[in-house]
Amino acid sequence: MEFFVISIIKAAVVAFALLTTLAYLQWVERKVIAHIQVRLGPSRVGPHGLLQPLADVIKLITKEDLIPPYVNKFVYLLAPFLAVTMSLISISVIPFGSEIQVFGHTTWMQLTDLNIGLLFILAVSSMGVYGIALAGWASNNKYALLGGLRSSAQMISYELPLSLAIAAPLLLVNTLSLREIVQKQAGSILNWNVLPQIVSFFVFVIAGFAETNRVPFDLPEAENELVAGFHTEYSSMKFAAFFMAEYGNMVTITCITAVLFLGGWQPLFPAAWGSNYVPVVLFAAVGALAIYHGLHPARRRDRLTLPVFGAVSLVLAVLFLLPPLQQALIPLFWFVAKVGSLLFVFIWVRGTLPRFRYDQLMGFAWKVLFPAALLNLLVTAFVVAWRS
Amino acid sequence: MSGVPLAWYLILSAVLFSLGIAGFLFRKSVITIFMSIELMLNAVNLSFVAFSYQLKQVNGHIFTFFVMVVAAAEAAVGLAIILTVFKNRSTLNVDELNSMKN
Amino acid sequence: MDVILFLIFAIIAVVCAVNVVVQTHPISSAISLIGVMASLAVLYLLLGAEFIAMAQIIVYAGAVMVLFVFVIMLLNAGAESKRGRSLMAQLLGMPLLIAFLALASYFIQRLYPTGAIVHFGVFQGGSAQSVGMALFTTYLLPFEVTSVLILIGIVGAVVLARKELP
Numbered sequence: 001m002e003f004f005v006i007s008i009i010k011a012a013v014v015a016f017a018l019l020t021t022l023a024y025l026q027w028v029e030r031k032v033i034a035h036i037q038v039r040l041g042p043s044r045v046g047p048h049g050l051l052q053p054l055a056d057v058i059k060l061i062t063k064e065d066l067i068p069p070y071v072n073k074f075v076y077l078l079a080p081f082l083a084v085t086m087s088l089i090s091i092s093v094i095p096f097g098s099e100i101q102v103f104g105h106t107t108w109m110q111l112t113d114l115n116i117g118l119l120f121i122l123a124v125s126s127m128g129v130y131g132i133a134l135a136g137w138a139s140n141n142k143y144a145l146l147g148g149l150r151s152s153a154q155m156i157s158y159e160l161p162l163s164l165a166i167a168a169p170l171l172l173v174n175t176l177s178l179r180e181i182v183q184k185q186a187g188s189i190l191n192w193n194v195l196p197q198i199v200s201f202f203v204f205v206i207a208g209f210a211e212t213n214r215v216p217f218d219l220p221e222a223e224n225e226l227v228a229g230f231h232t233e234y235s236s237m238k239f240a241a242f243f244m245a246e247y248g249n250m251v252t253i254t255c256i257t258a259v260l261f262l263g264g265w266q267p268l269f270p271a272a273w274g275s276n277y278v279p280v281v282l283f284a285a286v287g288a289l290a291i292y293h294g295l296h297p298a299r300r301r302d303r304l305t306l307p308v309f310g311a312v313s314l315v316l317a318v319l320f321l322l323p324p325l326q327q328a329l330i331p332l333f334w335f336v337a338k339v340g341s342l343l344f345v346f347i348w349v350r351g352t353l354p355r356f357r358y359d360q361l362m363g364f365a366w367k368v369l370f371p372a373a374l375l376n377l378l379v380t381a382f383v384v385a386w387r388s
Numbered sequence: 389m390s391g392v393p394l395a396w397y398l399i400l401s402a403v404l405f406s407l408g409i410a411g412f413l414f415r416k417s418v419i420t421i422f423m424s425i426e427l428m429l430n431a432v433n434l435s436f437v438a439f440s441y442q443l444k445q446v447n448g449h450i451f452t453f454f455v456m457v458v459a460a461a462e463a464a465v466g467l468a469i470i471l472t473v474f475k476n477r478s479t480l481n482v483d484e485l486n487s488m489k490n
Numbered sequence: 491m492d493v494i495l496f497l498i499f500a501i502i503a504v505v506c507a508v509n510v511v512v513q514t515h516p517i518s519s520a521i522s523l524i525g526v527m528a529s530l531a532v533l534y535l536l537l538g539a540e541f542i543a544m545a546q547i548i549v550y551a552g553a554v555m556v557l558f559v560f561v562i563m564l565l566n567a568g569a570e571s572k573r574g575r576s577l578m579a580q581l582l583g584m585p586l587l588i589a590f591l592a593l594a595s596y597f598i599q600r601l602y603p604t605g606a607i608v609h610f611g612v613f614q615g616g617s618a619q620s621v622g623m624a625l626f627t628t629y630l631l632p633f634e635v636t637s638v639l640i641l642i643g644i645v646g647a648v649v650l651a652r653k654e655l656p
Contacts (some may be wrong), residue, residue, distance in 0.1 A: 119544035126552025391609035411511035461643030468650035
């Protein structure tokens with residue numbers, strides 16, 4: 001009984017955090033891409049555009065929910081539901097931190113730990129193809145159908161290098177459970193899987209770009225190519241569902257990269273060398289800098305926002321000093337730092353690279369990535385067999 | 389907490405298998421017939437796994453694994469054949485694919 | 491708890507299987523078949539076959555059925571027409587099917603009266619490690635032969651489905 005209550009509370013917390021992250025991830029993306037392109041991005045709705053996601057949500061909810069009369073209704077409504085469900089389910093096996101004690105109950109910062117956790121992630125991402133393929137078909141529109149077929153062909157082609165890139169670090173950690181994968185990378189950065197498996201890391205990240213339909217692999221939903229690809233005929237909340245699914249997939253892929261290659265919630269260097277104070281120092285430095293600049297802001301409107309930001313940062317720095325909160329916050333800090341850096345790389349690539357043509361994209365998967373992942377697996381297997 | 393009798397799993401497998409046979413015999417579209425074959429293979433997989441539980445051995449799982457692999461290869465080749473047949477005859481109705489009869 | 495889970499997913503599997511057979515449009519049959527495979531995966535989990543359950547979703551529901559859905563979309567297969575059904579099949583089909591299933595259930599029940607009771611978590615030998623050990627030691631030859639079989643399947647599919655050169 002206690003198990004059920006704890007699980008429900010954890011599920012509610014994770015769901016709330018995830019949905020807020022997805023909404024604000026869109027804000028981060030728009031701001032970062034804007035600054036890469038030397039413009040401002042959303043800056044009117046609330047300070048620095050921080051209320052923009054709220055405005056977008058209100059707009060999408062209140063838009064007219066149109067179902068075109070010529071579509072296959074059941075499949076048309078099933079497709080965004082499948083896409084969103086599959087992208088949100090994968091979060092349930094990702095470990096955010098170590099074991100914590102809350103009000104006398106001991107629990108892990110992970111919704112559930114399956115001993116086949118990694119296979120579960122692969123299974124859920126295979127099912128995510130259906131949302132896109134069925135959306136393209138159900139719209140009864142040749143552009144949507146083409147976009148849907150291209151996108152799902154791309155996703156299943158890149159699942160192969162993805163799975164092979166996952167198999168190589170599995171030879172090193174000998175377990176499919178995500179919790180144990182993170183625990184085996186304890187120590188410092190030298191124990192993480194990224195250094196022995198650097199080829200695998202790059203193959204996984206590139207295949208991850210393709211799995212989530214992000215630039216440079218986003219031809220199927222490019223705006224100037226196929227009208228809007230597979231979600232041409234979708235409006236309001238169903239369109240929002242597809243966008244949430246895309247960001248959710250992005251978060252899932254970055255979380256898996258962090259867990260599998262970058263050591264999950266393990267710190268960069270051991271706690272004995274003082275890694276517990278890194279978040280404190282970081283937030284204190286940021287807070288001090290923000291308040292110092294807030295006294296003489298370069299722009300008039302930063303007169304209020306910079307000091308507030310600095311104050312929030314200093315409060316966070318103090319929170320990291322309190323022992324009861326440290327056991328939960330410090331692993332979470334490292335995990336969020338790694339996932340955040342990877343998400344920044346995703347957004348950075350979007351603002352920088354042009355997109356692949358479709359035949360180049362498929363040729364790259366089958367002729368470059370797949371042999372590279374296979375060779376890497378072979379070499380890793382030889383080294384592991386020779387060592388033991 | 390009572391468990392589920394193994395016989396129920398076997399009955400479910402029989403039900404799915406006979407539904408697969410019914411679909412195989414009664415449907416006219418080649419693709420639906422093919423899907424009924426996949427349904428039959430799934431039913432057999434279920435009974436393999438059920439017996440593997442009873443005998444507490446992993447061999448049933450291995451058999452299921454091989455059935456899945458063979459079904460995947462068969463689906464790939466079979467669908468390629470269906471594509472070729474459609475290209476030549478422009479129909480997916482098995483009653484009309486009878487140019488070798490009489 | 492086990493009984494409730496089994497009943498829910500068994501009923502979903504049977505309803506989806508009936509849907510596969512009854513629906514006229516191939517896409518609806520394909521989606522129902524995906525539903526059957528997903529509920530069967532849960533039943534495998536209840537039987538302790540965790541690796542096979544995930545393999546079912548990854549391979550069967552996530553790859554083979556995607557192939558089916560692609561082919562249905564490419565061929566633009568429409569709904570079947572309803573003419574040409576024999577009267578005897580319509581009258582006798584359903585009762586005979588139910589009679590056959592009742593007979594089969596009775597005999598299965600008789601063969602396993604107090605046989606194994608399936609509890610979740612009793613059989614621990616279905617993990618990836620045990621399946622892998624058996625695959626790579628006892629069943630190595632069939633494993634290698636199936637890889638050749640898949641190669642044959644790939645070559646056959648590519649040859650059959652490619653465009654004719656003018």
